[in-house]
Amino acid sequence: MRALRLHGDRDLRLEEVENPPHPGPGEVQIRVHAVGLNHIDVWGFRGMAFAKRKMPLVVGAEAAGAVVAIGEDVTHVDVGDKVALYGARTCGICRACVEGRDNLCENVGGIMGFHVDGFACDFVNMPQRLVVKVPDEVSFEDAACAPIAFGTVQHMLFDNARLEPGESVLVHAGGSGIGTAAIKMAKAIGCTVYTTVGDDEKGEKAKALGADHVINYRNERFEGEVRRLTKRKGVDVVFEHVGADTWNGSLLCLKRGGRLVTCGSTSGVSTTMNLMQLFQQQYRIFGSFGCSMRNIRESLDKMASGLSPVIDTVFPLEDFAQGLERLESRKVFGKILVRF
Ligand SMILES: [Zn+2]
DSSP: EEEEEEEETTTEEEEEEEOOOOOOEEEEEEEEEEEOOOHHHHHHOOOOTTTTOOOSOOOOEEEEEEEEEEEETTSSSTOOOEEESBBOOSSSSSSHHTTOOGGGGGTTOOOOOOBOSSSOEEEEEEEEEGGEEOOSSSHHHHHTTTIIIIIHHHIIIIIIIIOTTOEEESSSTTTHHHHHHHHHHHHHOEEEEEEEEEHHHHHHHHHHHHHSEEEEEETTTTHHHHHHTTTTOOEEEEESOOTTTTTTHHHEEEEEEEEEEEEOOOTOOOOOOOHHHHHHHEEEEEEEOOOOOHHHHHHHHHHHHHOOOOOEEEEEEHHHHHHHHHHHHTTOOOOEEEOO
């Protein structure tokens, strides 16, 4: 079968490798149809000195496909089913896993496509508990955005920040894969959405998704704009993933008692923080990583009811590296997918 393997920093090769064996007990074999690209792929591609991993490594952390074979004792999916795949090798036996909160697994074996072999190959074997059935009306491309992009946003906004209808939310980088999903999910429950973008063209697109207020952070300080637009009250929730560059500005955008939820630090991992502001303003800060199995099902249900992901580009497998370059360039609006 074909597999896209990383041999070293920025050295990605499309190669022929052996097919996986017939699935063992409790395992299913999936023919991969679509892989979603995420920033974690870019970090992996660039090389991260602290990540323990063995090369060559099949890339791809987020995918959907069809079940082509099942092992013994597989009960909840069958051959022919469309499925989305959980992107981490979680243990399945710790308390968090048993409760379906796999992103809190105590013995996680690694993130697919980053620490261990991922999904950018024709066939992959997975434990049945890490595959989620996809409703018929959801395409492979859309379903491939459920395990990371949509699942992460679902977990951030609703499990962690507990966003309620009618509240206000600032979504950073409204043109990103998770930014576009956050705008759509927040609008779907009737929130007022403020979002930041790096150019006016993205601003127009964010407005078309339903964002109420778009701020071009290259022209204006976003924290000043949010405070002006909210008449100095601030927003209920800030959806963070930019990191060092925006952290303190994000806190300034919050209402007293507001919630900040973050899943990323693309602009840098360290910053300083005013602790007096933190307790006096009674901010609540949530770190969020990945999602639960339930969040994937919730995401797929949203897609089935018409809340589909924004897709920037679909690349053929051989152009995977081009997809990563496009993601790195920040010219993207929505998700980049690789089709098999
Ligand atoms: Zn576990």
